[in-house]
Amino acid sequence: MTASAPAILSEGLTKRFGRLEVLRGIDLAIPAGRITGLVGPNASGKSTFIKAVLGLVRPDQGSLAVLGHRVNGDERYRRQVGYMPQAASFPENLTGREVLAMVGDLRGADVARDTALLEQFQLGPELTKPVRTLSGGTRQKLSALVAFLFQPALLVLDEPTAGLDPVASGIFKEKLAETRERGTTVLLASHTLAELEEVADDIVFLLDGRVRFHGPIAELRNLTGFAKLERAVAALMRGETAP
């Protein structure tokens, strides 16, 4: 993969669940080394697109390449991908430490680890307790650790800060900026537009399974005439653009 090649390249991607057409031909080239915010109303296809990138959902038509590898059922490309789902669930009777060991074990022992977040979240004693006794916020922190620990080239985050307190959320955003500096590509789905405004470089706006906008945040502001991202996205949803 060259430096200019997109981290995610989707061409004509479609997916249907029964009668529901969730993705209706997604053409998208997510640039490497940038933080791309994925926004759109509920049922716009965000989660399905993310799951297609991760190989969890199999598209009906079109092609999808992640970090230069075609997504076709071969799992090896996911060594380079970190994922933090909206609501993480771990085996209830394992401790946090065992969960981290398990994921490390599955990704291969040779992978370099970034333990900074582990220290910043101050999870130490919590990691020795079974997951079932942990609070929702602590589980979410554990989920963030799972995503960041192995220094992936692509981070896929689905509403990552939803269960985090303001302090943890702040640490998380700093971490995000730091990983981008290191050249990591981030695909970040979020409903919290203020947060995206803070961390994202580009915005992808999905509506009814189609890409309605993809570009830098500044471009979106110019297009809609609104300085605030929230207003700009709302304008896109209504189909309005600046005169």
Add this chain to the structure above:
Amino acid sequence: MRTALKILGYQLRDIARNRWIIAYAVVLLALTEALFRLGGDGSRVVLSLLNVVLILVPLVALTFGTLYLYNAREFIELLLAQPVGRGSMFAGLWGGLVLPLAGALLLGVGLPFLLHARDGTVQLRSLLMLLGTGTLLTSAFTALAFLLALRFEDRARGFGAALLLWLMCAVVYDGLVLLAVTLLADHPLETPLLILTVLNPLDLGRVLLLLDLDVSALLGYTGAVFQHFLGTALGMGVATVALLAWTALPLALGARRFGRRDF
């Protein structure tokens, strides 16, 4: 294969600490111990446990197996987002469930037998047959549970289907066989009955155990046909192979479904 074993290892650690599995082992242990104290004689205890194994083991395997797969859904998603293939994930999940369930059975039933072994009334062979058949039933019914949980997206329907399957195998099936035999008394029924037995894994387990214990009074119609036409040794061989097929077939179908499914 290595990935599947890794997943199996961690699943094993998780499920071995599951309170339902622990409760299952404790109930079996208490029951076996109680039978020893009440009946005393080891071979009688084996006979009494036979029905427990035939009824309880498939029920626990089916209900626990379906719920386990539904509850693990987000976790499966998380692991499949790692460099883990679908086949390894499926094998690891199933192995990680069968081993603790079979372990609970071996421990719960086996331990009291070890403690009472001194009285010399237990035939080791009968005990091993009981535990072996219980393990085969566990693996067949967990495989069926997985298949059902993958077939039905909705957990209430999947769980209902699992209970229905158990009811069919444990209760309704015998009634249907009896009805068929009564209605068609004038016809030669041996071959259809042999086929019918092979179609019910629970009945296969029963035939296997009763042929070994040589209790013809309890064999029932299908068991008697098995013994009469195949003889004890061949009958047991056929029953074992058929029971193994009841693990292999649902597993293969389940793995195919698991490989194609969207998470």
